[in-house]
Amino acid sequence: MLSPSVKKDIRCSYENLKAQLQNFIPRKAQNYLVAEIAKTLAGEYNPKRRIIVAEAGTGIGKSMAYLMGAIPFALNNNKKVVVSTATVALQEQLVEKDLPLFRRVIPREFSFVLAKGRQRYCCAEKLASAAGAEGAGQQTLFEQKPKRSDIDLINTMHSALSRGKWDGDRDAWPKTIPDHIWQSIVSDKHTCHSGLSAHRQCPFAKAREHLDKADVIVANHSLLMADLELGGGVILPEPEQSLYMIDEAHHLPIVARDFSSAAASLLGASAWLEKLNQSASKIANAGDIKRSGRFLDSLQSGIQELIPSLRSVRDMLRQLPLSKDGVYRFENGELPEAVVAEAKDLQKAAKKANQSLGKLHDLVAERLKDGEIRSSIADPVMAESAFFLQRLENLEKVWTLMAQPNSDKGAPLARWVEQCPERESDLIVHVSPLEIGWRLDQLLWSKAAGVGLLSATLRALNSFTYFCRQVGLDENDGTRFLALPSPFNYQENARLVVPAMPCEPQDEKFTDILPDVLFEYLEGQTSSLVLFSSYWQMNQVADKMRAQIEKNGWELHVQGESSRSMILDAHRKCCESGKVSVLFGTGSFSEGLDLPGDQLTNLIITKIPFAVPTSPVEEAHAEYIESKGGNPFLQIAVPEASKKLVQSAGRLLRKEHDSGRVVLLDRRIISRRYGKALLDSLPPFQRIIEYT
Template sequence: MLNEDLKGEIQSAYRQVLEGMDLVPRYGQRLMIAEIARTLAGIETDEAGRRTSDEHVCVLEAGTGTGKTLAYLLAALPVAKARGKRLIISSATVALQEQVLHQDLPALQEHSGLTFGYALAKGRGRYLCVAKLDQVLDGAEADPTLSLFDQALDAGTGDYFQDLARQLADAYGDGSWEGDRDSWPSAIPDADWKRLTTDHRQCTNRRCGHFNACAFFRARRDMDQADVIVANHDLVLSDLALGGGVVLPKPADCIYVFDEGHHLPDKAVGHFTHRFAINGALRWLRTLKKSLTDLQVALGGQPTLSRLLGKLPEAIAALEPRLGEVFSLGHQLAELPDGLPRGSQEESRHHRFALGRVPVALREQASVLTTIFADLSRDLETMADILRESLDPDKQTGLSKEQAEPWLPLMALLHGRAVEGHALWQAMSEEDDPEEPPRARWLTFERVQGDPELTLSASPVSAAQTLARTLWGACHGAVVTSATLTALGRFERLQERAGLANRYRYQRLPSSFDYARAVLSVPLEAVDPGDREAHEQAIIDFVKHLDASEAVLMLFSSRAQMRAVGRSIPKPIAERVLTQDRLPKRELMDRHRKRVDAGQGSIIFGLASFAEGIDLPGDYLTHVVITRLPFAVPDDPVGATLAEWIESNGGNPFMRIAVPDASVKLVQACGRLIRKENDSGRITLLDRRVLTRRYGQALLDSLPPFRREIDGGAA
């Protein structure tokens, strides 16, 4: 319950922020603060502070201009501190993460009267490993594990890499750099950074001689003291996949705020997808086989290690022929030759199993491989644990630290690959619950460095159950917010995808914008895209008649059509066009702004990614042209499997998935125009289906209340 003291603290902080930052109170912002505070303060707990109620999540659609970041910070932070919980702010994009970290939290700290500390959370792989840096400076070429495995890690040899390592060491040593990759002033190539960082399997934690100087654990110590932790969806999901409480605090001790929450379901699906490349695995198994003698010489003095190393030849001998059989079987199932022809149009293609049902022959192979990889994973984990314990002076393993330390990264890397293999083969061999959507399972045929490769993949078609169990069911409380959470004006699609229960609190907050300042137009020139040539010509004709002084964002659903239109427009107009695939995004946006500042017209040609995250307020964008309704074609294996399952159960995947998802994307695309309270302009939709198909009116009704001009007349 929101008691008077807590209510007074939130209200006082809000008044001080408004006064200190010279802000105008917004109705939607006040509603958002109240809804979050009521939800989180209403969470019931037992004597130990554990949550006992199940209405602990609120889902709030808050459009651009609501001021939602300050709203959720002002409402959630006092409640979290009062409950002794940590506030995790998670975003989908680096831009929002940096805004929260460098603008919103410092402003709140300065003006609200609230006392709190905050820190940024990143994965271990974003930080320098001081032990590895030390090895490089001492001459990493001598590291025996590099000569045995994963030669790609040795890509950074030469004067450039050594010079980079010295620069990093100097900057970290004098405190001018905190050791995270993202804050280094120039980009560090992936191959070089791999040699300078580590992961949770390779890291030796407190056993490392450089523990007190470790960049990651320094950041962790700051995080352990923070009331607010700024993270991203990927890091939160990675932590949940590890069981929760590994990188971030335990979910039960956290209140989460997921900003840009509409991205969470897709990101979650990606985190629980398993892949296995056959020839890639055969290569590392062959390399391991060649290295067994050296491993026995280096580590065979330890009895358990000697015994487990002695088992590896048998495991490799069992795996190699079976993986070769799977490679051939995969090509037979897809009716392809064993190798894709060089220069073929099919250098990368999928073969999806209908309803995720793996053929019997492949499932039998997967079942055997599951057992082999399970045993291999256990043995490699045991070996890695022994090497890790050997670094502890209080543990007597029969190996010295000097013997064990060089080999731990290799053994941890092998263990990780074996675990990934076991997860994939298990997913391929298991039967799906007939009452639930099946997993998508497919084969991918491609060329890797000129050689044919077969990759097997398995993915849930929805992360709803996983999120319901590991996140919503485990956390103390949560807020999900975004400008676009509803589809066709309802929350059902998000609930279905994200595993959000009906009992949670849902609300669409009113916008502070006057949408009547913008016009939504469906002109006479709008054509049904089913007639591709007529639709393309209609776009070309429309571009020819754009006002020469306009600042335009034209959104295409097809790269081929975008390029075709670009080739067909007259040169004077083409000179005003900036095309997404010809310039880096930042440079394109800079050129566009400079043209507008100079009083010139500018037209951006962009694809779907430009329908979200583009912020061009005021005169920088006065006209958004949507060439086609943003329907996604469910041709990816995950989307196609889900659509197939819905249809097999008598449903209509187009109406259940495609139309609601298109509604969200259409709202996002239209949202590029009105970014500030005084913005105005025009949105033109060049797709006649919005007027001729039965779903068209529902799509129009889901949009903000723009003034409408349909077929050239007011509506």
Template sequence: MLEEPQKKAIQKAYSTFLTSKKLKARPGQKQMIAEIARALGEIKADGEGRRISDPAVSVIEAGTGTGKTVGYVIPAVVMAQASKKRLVISTATVTLQEQIISKDLPDVILKSGLKFSFTLAKGRGRYACVSKLDRVLQEEQSTASLMDMFAAEGYSLEQDESSLKLYQTMLEDFASSKWKGDRDSWPDALEDQQWRMITTDHAQCSGRRCGYFSQCPFYKARGDLESADVIVTNHDLVLADLALGGGAILPDPKDCIFVFDEGHHLPDKAIDHFACHGRLKGTASWLEKGSKYLQKTLGQNALPGDLGEQLEKLMPEFDDLVNHLGHTRTMLHSLATFEPRMQGDMQVAVHRFPEGIVPDEVRQQAEILKAGFSKSSGMLEKVAKELNDAMDGGVPGIDRWQAEQLYPEIGAMQMRLENQFQLWLTYTHPDPEGEPPSARWLKWSEGPFGEELEVFSSPILSSSTLWQTLWNPGYASIVTSATLTALGSFNRFRMRSGVPSESKTIVVPSPFQHQLAAQLVVPDMLSEPRQSEEHTEELIEIMPGLMESQRGTLVLFSSRKQMNDVFYGLDNSWRKKVLLQDDYSRQELLKLHKKNIDDGKVSVLFGLASLAEGIDLPGEYCEHVVIAKIPFSVPDDPVESALSDWLEAQGRNPFMEITVPDAAIKLVQACGRLLRTEQDIGKITLLDRRVVTARYGRMILDSLPPFRRNIEYAVL
């Protein structure tokens, strides 16, 4: 039960915040604060602060304008401090993360009277490795041997004069404290391949044994995590920490109150995080280069005892794996029936194993590869341990400098071997009976590195993973977003996330007066999206009339082809007013659009799904949202196809359980681009008559906010 001191502290902080900001309480925000305080107050803990009651998970849908951040920060901070827990706020996007760190939390501290410290937690890959940066400059090609092994994975990392000049500037700015050493604070845009050369991961990092440890940007940032009351991070980092058992990067889950803002992304993020993938030709290529690297290393260094012997024994193991991968590639090509499809601008071919069940010969070959990668990984793990000891001066015959040079390369190779072991393990392991099966599939493609066959494995639901790693071990979790319900129910989110059945799910009211502020128009049309050419031609014909009534318009397409066809089908005078998403970075696109509006011009954005969520265009920047069609997912995604098959096998209807609810959520998100503040007004036009004619249309229509409806019909 919520105790009186905490209740009063929350009420006082909220009242002080509203008074300081000269705001009135929003009903949805008040309800959110009350629900979170009550849920956290009901947790029972033992004398050491460990939760002994049922898993505490609250799921709260709160629309735009509710003031979600204040709605969860005030009660969660008070309850976290009272229970001696840490508050971890996780977002799906950098934009929201930056807003919380730079604006929302300082505002709450300044205006509410609450006192707490906070910090930002980012993954190791966002920080430069000072050791690598120094080595690149000292030897220019010092890391080329390692990166060359992975060139077949899809990128080339050749050094050039401009990169070396960049690295020199970085090192100088870091040494003079002008730069913190993280990618986000570097003033200019960085190419991914430039950044890869100077960052690291846990397998390559020697930690406290590194000669640059005291200056390390990552470990300096880690120091702040030890003391901060509130940690702001992202879903990927939380999931990475949970995959390591929890407490490796962030505090132990049992000591955390988690808030997942933009929480509708969490189930899909979890699926991606626990998926496995490997390129057969690319893996064989880096194994061959890895063998040459080991041979070169042994030739240049007199490595004593077990260390040298282990590296010598590895080379034939690598050669065996290369041969087995070649045999696997030939066998899979002979067994698979590939279906061609387009992936962006490239044609690929996919074969999915029905119900995730692989043929016996594939399973047997996977057993061989699993054993080979496991053995090689284990041998390299021993080498890495020896090098670790050598960095402490514990191995006669190897000096610290030698060990520091070798450790990153050995660590990176060991991690790649471990990843391949995990992939082939999933092809040998039968799925637990009664549980959703894994999706397993192959993809053939021909790109800049030649022909390639890729092997994939992925869970189709994240429910059991999130239960085991988060919901059950965590002290408490709050999931919030503007789009957690689908077709008026939390069933979709429950199925995908596995939140405990007893979890409280609520929808808090939005402050927007949707009926007064906006109307939804479904015009009478001659075509439907299923008639793709006719629908595109009709869009070209009616689009000028839709774009001319407001200064700021956002047009959302589900297909890049249709977006481009409509754009190039318009006459030149209209094309000059349209900003096409593919022509600009997202940041540049929005900046140009706002500048056009500020200059008094008409500006129209043509975009795809990424502009249907997470962009903020208040007021005249967006007074009209045009949606080309109901955003149904592409039906050929292997994970979604496997989930559909599983539901069908149980006598369930995947179209009504997956396809329609998913489309409804995406449509709500797209409509959400219109009203960003309580003062906004405008119109949404949906160019898809299926909301009127199809049997599922009424369900989708009724799941939208209560806009005024203007559904046009032909006059007979």
């Protein structure tokens, strides 16, 4: 049950929020969402399953709702709140706007911090070494010989860090730091030796101190998965002590799947293993050869097993008939017996080499901590061994997954090989899970003190079933489900127009007829966004329409011709000055694009956003569903298209008094059996269906 103190804090926060904001509009759906989140976290619905899945339409104010529902409960129950987002834009909104506002209205003090992964921070030791490096030292620290400008930049960064003018955060440096420089100074878990006094000045260690003390941590889905894959509580607070508010939750399944995937080249791996073999004695000597000799022998033995096996697998796999894209996917994830046998040997050898190098690395760190070796000697050795450790860890993961037998219960792993773009004779081995729900349940749902999964689009075809299948939840497992519609008046303020078209999008003439149709629906409009299914089609149409658009005195802004922010700024300036502005964009413009009021009144969607399963993972997933007697089109393509179509249509109304129309140039929404379900999943626009 919610305690009286939590209820009081929530009520007080809400009253203060009303007083703080001018033109505050009370929203029943927002109040309901606050209450449902708080009651779910308190275990009122299910004390063993404190999970809520909430689809909250545009205009409800879901970010303020979950802050108001979760933070008072956390502060009263000695828990942390971890807010995870998919985009930088939402992180910035939370840290710069929503959380400072909520801190002003809640009657309790709380602290918040933006969490970043270790790779966003420099290593103070590496930076110091790089700043002082000359000659041979530079060759050790840098993969390529640094230019004068590189050295000047490193010296400037070192000076700024030493004087406290920079905190070591890559994003806080005023200019872009080139990747080749950043890789030479980036913090990594292997060289971050906490036993050293200098470690207290490590930028990542300082950031971790802020994380440990903060009540609310804002992270992203990638960092969340990185922490969970490490067991939880390594980067972020422990799951058992955390209330997770996962915003933009529809992105979580893909991020989780990518984190469980792995890839490695064959000849490329052989090449760096040979370099490691050459450096092994140097690393062992730095760790005291008397103590490290047996680990050196084991490491070199592992490398000598790995290199010929990798070449042998390459020779086997080169016999496979690659597609025109240079890819071969193993049907049902099943490998030839000879490859399975090699995979098992490679997994054992990679594990042996990885563990042995880890022991050598630890011995060097131990000697450094005990003062038996100078940091000027140890640091470059540890940086080098850390580089190889990361590669060995990945190699072990690849071959562990490749050697893993398929389960009779769940989906098989997707396994495929790809032509290496840098080396024609080389192949890259890929392995990825098809379904990640069981893993999320294992790492998060079964451990967390409480979870909220939120987004404006979680349902597909008006149902949570597809999302549940993706993330390992069940509509009958005690999880709380809510679908809260947008408070906007779609019937009065917006129309959905489906024109009479000469043909449907799959017809080869469709791209040719688009310019004439688009001119008809752009005429008389001041601010338009046209969403295309592909860059190719968008550019074809733009080329044909550009001269006439300019002749009409309109401005055309095409995605890809400059940065996203520059294109949107140019569009907004046109709208402010009364010029007719037309935006052309692809799928990435259908989400996260905020053009309120007069900035967008005419949205044209050229086709239902069906995704063709082109990646090996998507092909393997479709194959698995077919093997179970299912229909991949109806079970994957239609639900995904439903979500994307709702997201696309959601670009039109962003504020309560916005108005305009959506024009869908795809007749399949009324001519196909699945069309009605897609149409009914859209907001309740006034519908105008045209017939010839």
